Amino acid sequence: MEHTFDENQPIYLQIMQRICASILRGEYRPGDKLPGVIDAAMHFKVNHNTIQRVYQELIRQGIAVTKRGEGTFVTTDAGVLDDLHRSMRATLLENFFLQMRQLGYSDDEILEAIRSYLQQT
Amino acid sequence: MEHTFDENQPIYLQIMQRICASILRGEYRPGDKLPGVIDAAMHFKVNHNTIQRVYQELIRQGIAVTKRGEGTFVTTDAGVLDDLHRSMRATLLENFFLQMRQLGYSDDEILEAIRSYLQQT
Amino acid sequence: MEHTFDENQPIYLQIMQRICASILRGEYRPGDKLPGVIDAAMHFKVNHNTIQRVYQELIRQGIAVTKRGEGTFVTTDAGVLDDLHRSMRATLLENFFLQMRQLGYSDDEILEAIRSYLQQT
Amino acid sequence: MEHTFDENQPIYLQIMQRICASILRGEYRPGDKLPGVIDAAMHFKVNHNTIQRVYQELIRQGIAVTKRGEGTFVTTDAGVLDDLHRSMRATLLENFFLQMRQLGYSDDEILEAIRSYLQQT
DNA sequence: GTGGTCTAGACCACC
DNA sequence: GTGGTCTAGACCACA
Numbered sequence: 435m436e437h438t439f440d441e442n443q444p445i446y447l448q449i450m451q452r453i454c455a456s457i458l459r460g461e462y463r464p465g466d467k468l469p470g471v472i473d474a475a476m477h478f479k480v481n482h483n484t485i486q487r488v489y490q491e492l493i494r495q496g497i498a499v500t501k502r503g504e505g506t507f508v509t510t511d512a513g514v515l516d517d518l519h520r521s522m523r524a525t526l527l528e529n530f531f532l533q534m535r536q537l538g539y540s541d542d543e544i545l546e547a548i549r550s551y552l553q554q555t
Numbered sequence: 556m557e558h559t560f561d562e563n564q565p566i567y568l569q570i571m572q573r574i575c576a577s578i579l580r581g582e583y584r585p586g587d588k589l590p591g592v593i594d595a596a597m598h599f600k601v602n603h604n605t606i607q608r609v610y611q612e613l614i615r616q617g618i619a620v621t622k623r624g625e626g627t628f629v630t631t632d633a634g635v636l637d638d639l640h641r642s643m644r645a646t647l648l649e650n651f652f653l654q655m656r657q658l659g660y661s662d663d664e665i666l667e668a669i670r671s672y673l674q675q676t
Numbered sequence: 677m678e679h680t681f682d683e684n685q686p687i688y689l690q691i692m693q694r695i696c697a698s699i700l701r702g703e704y705r706p707g708d709k710l711p712g713v714i715d716a717a718m719h720f721k722v723n724h725n726t727i728q729r730v731y732q733e734l735i736r737q738g739i740a741v742t743k744r745g746e747g748t749f750v751t752t753d754a755g756v757l758d759d760l761h762r763s764m765r766a767t768l769l770e771n772f773f774l775q776m777r778q779l780g781y782s783d784d785e786i787l788e789a790i791r792s793y794l795q796q797t
Numbered sequence: 798m799e800h801t802f803d804e805n806q807p808i809y810l811q812i813m814q815r816i817c818a819s820i821l822r823g824e825y826r827p828g829d830k831l832p833g834v835i836d837a838a839m840h841f842k843v844n845h846n847t848i849q850r851v852y853q854e855l856i857r858q859g860i861a862v863t864k865r866g867e868g869t870f871v872t873t874d875a876g877v878l879d880d881l882h883r884s885m886r887a888t889l890l891e892n893f894f895l896q897m898r899q900l901g902y903s904d905d906e907i908l909e910a911i912r913s914y915l916q917q918t
Numbered sequence: 919g920t921g922g923t924c925t926a927g928a929c930c931a932c933c
Numbered sequence: 934g935t936g937g938t939c940t941a942g943a944c945c946a947c948a
Contacts, residue, residue: 444931480932526655536580552666592921607921622921684806684807685805725947778818779882780822786911789890790890809923834936846924853936853937869935
């Protein structure tokens, strides 16, 4: 299954989201080394500058740290990762409900839609 | 309540989604006239060309039709609106589940998260 | 058979072309009265101002003349109509050849295309 | 030879047609890079946004694809180009015959006009 | 007044 | 440098 990018959102944000998800899923654990810029660039099939931008942003948010000459590592600060988890989860839920409500769905109808989606899959 | 725009997605798409939602909610009914470009531009606080782009796209997708010199109108073709509804709903659900699963949630945990979100609000 | 308008060319020009063609086909003869603005507007399903514009342009080009309070009439000057005919015919042929050649067709291939079009219809 | 624009049709459509013709003539081959928006804007002596519009439409119709940061490229899908060719050719022929017939020409007279046009040139 | 096209110039994401 | 989005302001065709 090929992963493609959404034309309508900056690629670096989409990659960042996916890396964050990987971290939160435990694929990368606190203190783990993230792939090198070049490797990641090949993996995601983007220019290495784009990965640079991603790592830069991860660092800015305290999710990753760099050790000069060694690479980029997932933070060992559990609090940051916890916050990240909560914030991503909250954003996801909020956006989902906001948009479903904008479509005119009541809370009950949303629950119903969720259930029928789960069955259908 | 002030509505602001998401930095990470083109404004014209966000406005388009909101207008589509308005139509699907029944705020604009089939055959209704949509606000003029100038009015809409003032309402959304964007340049009139941005609204132009939105209407142009609505027309291209068959959601709206234009009568020269009169205005832009919601299509009377119920099928198109039905498709639109289904497609928006499906996309919303798919994206939500995809991202929750990427965060490591099982289907049961997603249901749980939804329920607790509903209670908390 | 419903006649619709080409979105990409001013309506008044399209109507003008059709009226000129009617004249050249002999549907309206030199000296004949053209339909009143209101009638023509209903017939072509456009605003009467659009017809005004058409007649104004026909007059400017000497194809029609107005008699105050009586209406608009096809010119009795055969020379003007002759010129009109030649010019429309020449423009049509030139444009057709120009565009076929732009598509890469040689003169022989154009003749071939014409013949196969006639047989196919 | 200076190429000018027809007042009565949007410039972006005229440019689009010319680019399509160039592609179909083989001046740009499948996979070839089209000129950058700035270059094309200078070449056609229009604003770069007008070229944007053109490329956007080419992309929407599947005639071109865009690689972010690299440029716009002719599709490698031969089917699309084939359809384009057929559709442009058909439209040209249809319009030509329609208008000649509107002028009162029979099919034989049209063929005659074509022949005399070819000799005269 | 309404939509449609065009220009000029700016900023951003990506390579 | 390349495409994509946005703004500001202008002019036109149509009702």
